[in-house]
Amino acid sequence: MPNVVAADREYRTLQQRGQGNPFDPSNYGEIVKPGELVDIVELSPLTLADRRIYNLLIANAWDRIGEPIIHRVPKSALKGTHAGNDRIESSLLRLMGTVAIVTIRKGGKVFKRRVQLLGPSDESLEKDGFLHYRIPEELIEILRNSEVYARLKTQVMYCFESKYALCLYEMIERRIGLAFKQKEEFTIEELRGLLNVPPGKLDRFADLNKYCLKVAVEEINKLCPFYVDFTPIKQGRKVERVALHWFPKTSSGKRDAQNLIDQHSIVRRAKLRGGFPEMPVLVDFSAPAAQR
Structure with missing residues (x-):
């Protein structure tokens, strides 16, 4: 019996x-995020x-996230690809004010x-100070019993231009390790909720x-080591459900994705938005015609 308990843990x-x-953002990293x-x-x-900042707060607290303690992280660590700290406070306020529905x-x-996603926090007023924060105890209870998780590649996380792409990426990483499963169906309302489409939009x-599904799919298919796609399921003329499919890329496909991640952010953003414009070819008309 003790061996069974140990294996379960x-x-x-x-x-x-x-x-x-x-x-x-420039080096490889993985975050474990509870399903x-x-x-x-x-x-x-x-x-x-x-969402990026919340993932980093989870990563920072991870070794002791199951304990009701105060965690500490340098504010500079939460900047990601952004130059300043100005976004941090507004993100913290939204995280503290966000109630999530967890199954x-x-x-x-x-x-x-x-459950509330983030508890009270204390932010140092110094530019290079620390943030002290708490994970709500009701959420800690859920995390202690969690047995399903996603492994998020942070290089990919930093590259997304759309929040819908990041939401969908997390959904796939939670499911991609499941044996014999490469598809899941959702109602339109379920999908809207999971991708966090604002009410009324x-x-x-x-x-x-x-504006949501195609944008997310295009970014994921260019940046990730797997492909995703959606198939509408109609009842009469109305789309009632959507089937989400995912499958791994070939070795060359994975290399192409990593090459795009390694590109300069300006070039990568241009390619994500539909391709990088070709530079005009300059002709030296002072050279002989045969050398042009």
């Missing part, structure tokens, strides 16, 4: 460890910067728990597809 999410340096914090519905949708299991039954499926 090995597969708990909090027993997993990240890799590299997740705070450095309960991936498949959430944010009642107040967060921005792309908010949990108790006694063999499924429940929805409404992109209500028509045509708009949701154009």
Whole structure:
């Protein structure tokens, strides 16, 4: 019996460890993110910067995230690819004010728990000071029992231009290790919630597809070591559900994705937005015609 308990603990999410340096956009890093914090519905949708900062707060606290303690992180570590600290305060306020709906299991039954993502925080007023923050105890309880997680590659996380792409990326990384599963179906409302589409926005499926799904799929297919795609499922003429598919790339496809990640941010952004314009070829008309 003790061996069974020990084996069970090995597969708990909090027993997993990240890799590299997740705070450095130019170097490889991995963040372990509990599945309960991936498949959430944010009642107040967060921005792309908010989600990145929250992932870094999780990574910083990870070794003791299961304890009700105060965590500390240098403010400079949360800047990511942004030059200043000005975004941090607004992101913290949104994270502290965001209530997420998390699906949990108790006694063999499924429940929805409404929980705050981030507890109180103290920010040093010095430019190079520290941020002290807490993970809410109700959330800690969920994390202690978590057995499903995503491994987020931070180099990829920093490259996304759309928050929908980051949301979808986290959803795939949570599922990609599941054996014999490369597809999952969602209702339109479920998908809107998981991708954190603001209420009242992109209500028509045509708009949701154009400005959310296609944008996210294009970024992921260019930056990630796997492909994703959506297939609409209709009831009559109306799209009722959507099937999400994912499958790994070939070795050359993975190399192409890594090469794009390694590009200068200006070049990478241009390619993500539809291609980098070719530079005009300059002809030296002072040279003989045969050498032109």
